[in-house]
Amino acid sequence: MAPFQFPPSGASDLSPTSDATANKEDREAGIIVDDNDVIDVAAEKKYDAHLSQLTLILNGYGARLLKQLDLRIIPALVAIFISVSVASESFGNSVILNASTGDSLLQVLHMTRRQFLAVASISLVSHALFPIPSNYMLKYFSPPSWLAFLALGSGVGLMIMAASQNYITLLFFRLLLSAFSIGTGPPGVVYFFTLYSCSSFYRSLRTSLILASLPLGAAFSGCIAYGVGLLNGIRGLEGWRWLFLIEGTPPCTLATLVYLFLPSYPENATWLSNDDHALAVRRMKQESSKSLGHDKITWDGAKSTLKNERLYLHYLLTVTFSVPEQSMWLFVPTIVSGLGYDGRDAQLLAVPPLAAAFIASVGLSAVADRYRAWSMCTLVSFVLAGTTFIVQGMSQCMRYAAFMTHYVLLCFASTFTFMPYASMLTWFTGNLRDTNGTTLAIPFNTIPSVVGQAIVYIYKPREALGYSTGLYTNGAVLLVGAACVQLLRWIYQRKNRYLDVGQHPWIV
Template sequence: MASSIHSESKNEFKAGVEELDRKSLDNDTNSNSSIEAFGIQPTKEEVEQKLTELAQKHDVNRRRLQLKVDACVVIPISILYLLAFLDRVNISNAQVYGMSKDLHMTRDTQYNTALVIFFVPYVLFEVPSNFVLKLLKPHVWLSFCIICFGGISIGQGFVQNYGSLLVTRFFLGLMETAMFPGCFYLLSTWYRRDEAQKRYSFFFASTSLAGAFGGLIAYGMNSLDGKSGLEHWRWIFIVEGAITCFLGIVLFFVLPDFPEDAKFISNNERAYIKEKLSLDQGNSYHEGKLEWRRAAAVFKDVRLWLASLIYFGQIVGAYGYAYFATAIIKSFGYSPVKTQVYSIFPWVVACVSGVIIACFSDFFFHRYLFTLGTGLIAIAGFAILLGCEPTMIHARYGGCFLVALGLYSAMPLYICWTTMNFAGHYRKMVSTAFIVQFGNVGGIVSTFIFLKTDAPRYTRGLSTSVALCAFSLVCAIVYLLYIMRENKLRKQGARDAAFETLSEKDQALAGDLDPRFIYQY
């Protein structure tokens, strides 16, 4: 990451700023000059100066607007994803309370199959879902999906056999397909790269909170065992599903849309946000008509595949922990109720740590070393769980803390780093969905590497998680070297000639392919 710019670059920076100020915001869809100002990595002082000038130009209080955007964007979608993740992984809490026994799931792999069937529609429809999100307004599509999967979760509490459980899990995956890629896509359209990480991590912390709340709610549901003739594991699905449906209705009126359409900001605030983002990422071309050819072109980008492999390596261990942490903790010899309680604390630590690490990452405007550090912490946690004897309860429980802290801090860092290096609505829409889609294939893997027959050591699952976390770190190094080389070529002007041969429209839609766009690491 460049920390300063030479004198010639400063002249280019100033010239770009003056040119940008002469451009009309209403005509910027036909202009690709907006990132000329930041074609060479500016210093923090230069960024601050330009943003102050923009705020004065549009008569905006920057701090007040930032707080309003955080409150109206980050908090609602964090609540949304908390509910989604809660309804997704609460099956692990139900399993502790005897779900498999009551549904006569006698084969060892039936529980794992119930987990994996969720990922079939979840993986297949993530990219199409982001297209729907773009065509409809985000608050319409996301709230519709959350109300639907809340209702399905309630239905899961009334299943009477294994087949019915599989059906509800399939449709739960179908309706949750919009949540993760849709929320990340929406987040990426509101924030600059130098301010995004703590928002991404705050949002992602909702997964850790969901794990904690899941254990807490499951603990409370123990007292409802037999109430209205229903077992306590059924009440987990019913109560959490009812909460989701209620909040889904509320979120229809609260969830934000894209900055170009959002109603909670004024026109001058909208103009400021759009121009602020264009300095960092170029013109978003939000108003443009969807063209499948341009969307498909994103798949030719090597960075997309590297980012997807990074996320895949992380997600196997992450879902493995989310679905099987309760089983691992129960193997320590705890009762079902104590298992629910002890499962809470690693999630709480992961939530707090993730946000703190993200704040440091944003402060230093650096991603790679933080992803490396958190990835190594996760590997250490898996190694402790793998290497310690089942009787070493305290050491293995400590390993759970390291796994949760490492993985659930690393994943938002990776997602923010890689997705924010794509610019423009087309490229953000496709890249965000595909990275999550490809990565979630790891969810399928994770459900079949932690088998009941491997308890209490779960050697197969833990060793696979270690290997794939290491694989993720290697892919991250390749990604880092690739964008460092690309930045060097762009600063040398090696990409300019090819870019100049493009039509005016293609240049306007180039996004991060514009040679003046500098990748962050």
């Protein structure tokens, strides 16, 4: 078969046609069909056969292009997410690391429980202020340059935290670290990924491979903390200082690789052939979210995005997800410790819940993409997670004899909590219509997660054997999120009933 050639970018058809055929199509485009016209059934069947053949050709070229994009982009983004996750989780691990010998972070810096909560929640400032400017910087500069800068800042910020001598310095360094980390988190990376991946090409599965790296990185951090505990006292440094130094090194190294090898926008991708370059751009133009790197952001478009009421339901859904998610990030080691294990054993037992979340997230995303059931998978996950938290909170026997029961419930709760993240974001981004919506709404969707930072105040030390307040809060919030999902499904179903001819349907 002859090589497939794309017409110029201004052409309206993707099929390879001669000039004569193109002129004929231009003349035919001017024909107006009314109710009195007779449809030629044979011609219609011939056109359908031609369209089917063209679809097969495009699918073949699309699969080849998709493989190139996957091999170039996904490993880089996964590496970024794992390194950022390891850096973020290190603070939670440092709280109980070597506590049995009096060398944990809280004990060395003589911090109170209230001061610890303040340091844990200081990142809400970064979540509120930096996602939107960071996305605009990512669009203004090239993605490799901006993401490499943020990765370098994350690594350096974490290593600087090892020099903390008191509560104030730790608070400042933690704020600095979160400012860099938020840009390399979901707002920036997911926005960049939407420029390459169409929702019709298994975006949820590919997004899950990236986002699920967050719990996977947290699991790695627990394993690293378990080993780093053995370095306590070497060269006069406590174990938590070694933890910050060791886990801050990979992001610095990764920054160089990101700058050199991460591709820019599809229209600027010099590593693609001319045909692949054209197909990559056309795939994005045919999506409901038609956002390309060179598209300009307008003030009118930004105002339209801010006034869109349905997006605020998505933001509320993010709030209901962020509350249990933040609790799993920060408090899995603490919860395990409260169930009867301390120190390095608690670090190790915090790994299975997060590793299970990675596997379940990828599996659910594959199902969601296969059946285009992103919202339904999100709904089911929210209900299961909320129910599991409530069941765990209802249990009255939280002693050592019942540890395995409650540990298993913790594993299920964390799994169901992280599972819908990729499907939820795919559903959200798939219903964004232009560059203004994509560039502004994705980081704006992250800002409500600052509410989730308040989760640190519902895990009360006096409830260490059960944390019933935290468990009931997580369960109730997740069930509210399930109600939001169902309401959004109804809204999109209703909007689809009133579509004009040629309008792209909303994803239900």
